[in-house]
Amino acid sequence: MGENGHPGYDDVLRDTRQLIAELDRPPVVAIGGHGGAGKSTLALRLAADLGISPSQVVPTDRLYAAVDTRRAGLFEIQDWPATFDLLRRVRTGGEARLRYARRGYDGQEGLVDEAMPVAVIVEGIRILRPETASLIDLAVWIDLDPRIAGERAKARNRDQGDDEAEIVLWDTKWIPEGVEYERVVRPQQLAHLVLRPADLE
Numbered sequence: 001m002g003e004n005g006h007p008g009y010d011d012v013l014r015d016t017r018q019l020i021a022e023l024d025r026p027p028v029v030a031i032g033g034h035g036g037a038g039k040s041t042l043a044l045r046l047a048a049d050l051g052i053s054p055s056q057v058v059p060t061d062r063l064y065a066a067v068d069t070r071r072a073g074l075f076e077i078q079d080w081p082a083t084f085d086l087l088r089r090v091r092t093g094g095e096a097r098l099r100y101a102r103r104g105y106d107g108q109e110g111l112v113d114e115a116m117p118v119a120v121i122v123e124g125i126r127i128l129r130p131e132t133a134s135l136i137d138l139a140v141w142i143d144l145d146p147r148i149a150g151e152r153a154k155a156r157n158r159d160q161g162d163d164e165a166e167i168v169l170w171d172t173k174w175i176p177e178g179v180e181y182e183r184v185v186r187p188q189q190l191a192h193l194v195l196r197p198a199d200l201e
Contacts, residue, residue, distance in 0.1 A: 006194075006195070006196055006199050007193045007194065007195055007199065008195065008199035008200065009042070009045065009046075009195075009199070009200050011193055012029075012042070012046060012138075012140055012193060012195070013046060013049055013050075015138055015192070015193065016029050016046065016050065016119055016138060017050075019119070019137050019138060020050075020118050020119055023137070024093060025090070025091065025092075025093030025094075026090060026093075026116060026117060026118055026119050026120050027119050027120070027137035027138060028087055028090055028091065028119075028120050028122065028135060028136050028137050028138075029046070029119050029120070029121045029122070029136075029137065029138045029140065030122045030123070030124075030127045030128060030132065030136040030138070030139050030140065031043050031046075031121065031122070031123040031124075031127070031140045031142070032123075032124065032125065032126070032127045032128035032139070032140065032141050032142070032187050032191070033125065033141060033142030033143075033144060033149065034125060034142075034144060034145075034146040034149035034150065034175075034178040034181075034182075035125055035146075035149060035150060035153040035170070035174050035178065036144075036148075036149035036150055036151070036152035036153025036154075036156065037142040037144040037149040037152075037197065038142055038144070038197055038200060039123040039124070039125070039142060040059065040123060041200075042123070042140070042142065042195075042200060043057050043059070043121050043123040044057060046121055047117075047121055050117070050118055050119055051118065052117040052118065052119065052121065053114075053117075055112075055114055056098060056114045056115070056117040056120075056121075057121045057122075057123065058086070058098075058100075058112075058120060058121065058122040058123070059122075059123050059124060060078055060083065060122065060123070060124025060125070060126075060127055061104065061105065061124070062100075062102035062103070062104065062112065063078055063079050063082055063083050063086075063100075063102065063103065063124075064077060064078060064079060064103045064104060064105055064107075065077060065078055065079040065080075065103070066079070066103065066107070069105055070169065070173070074126075074177050074180060074181060074184075075126065075129075078124070078126065079103060080131075082100065082101060083127075083132075084131070084132070084135065085100075086100045087122070087132065087135035087136070088135060090116075090120045091135055095116060096115070096116055097113055097114065097115065097116060098112065098113075098114045098115070098116050098117065098120065099111070099112065099113045099114075100112050122136075125178070125181070126181055126185075128141060128185070128187040128190045128191060129185055129187075129190070130185070130190065133190055138192055138193070139190055139191045139192050139193075140191060140192070140193045140194075140195060141187050141188055141190070141191035141193070141194050141195070142195050142196075142197060142200070143188060143194050143195065143196055144196070144197055146175050146178030146179050146181075146182060147175055147179075149178070150170045150171075150174060150175035150178065153170060153174070154167050154170045157170075
């Protein structure tokens with residue numbers, strides 16, 4: 001447990017290892033949170049401790065829909081059919097490879113083809129939904145206000161060299177959509193573990 005009895009990273013690692021031991025297929029571990037909350041950092045840390053390579057982690061940033069991402073609605077930006085298909089195939093077991101068609105934010109497409117890891121770690125801003133609940137073995141939510149997370153994301157993206165038009169989208173689109181997603185979906189209630197960023201340190 002983290003500070004004041006809140007779940008922390010050790011709980012995520014323990015529960016994932018328990019699922020690996022109990023299931024006859026790789027468990028699906030989904031890490032949700034607003035943009036800038038620390039999902040990718042947590043996913044890569046968990047992967048490293050489980051002997052999973054970064055290329056075997058599934059960010060939903062590889063699963064964009066074929067739409068104008070700047071104008072897509074709250075649940076239109078992601079290719080949900082492809083996401084559901086991938087999760088269902090992992091859950092059925094028996095596949096030796098982690099294979100799926102990817103599409104990035106810029107529309108670039110390709111194929112991911114990796115050895116099946118001991119756990120399939122999926123991370124994304126809206127991966128926790130009622131529609132995905134039955135396809136996830138361990139759902140983790142990083143509980144950080146979307147406005148605070150958004151400020152962190154803006155600083156990160158500036159450091160990465162994003163142009164100002166992309167940075168402005170955090171204030172006009174991504175942060176307001178994060179507020180709406182949390183209001184409508186209430187991902188905290190779908191999660192098995194709700195973590196605060198302070199409990200991940």
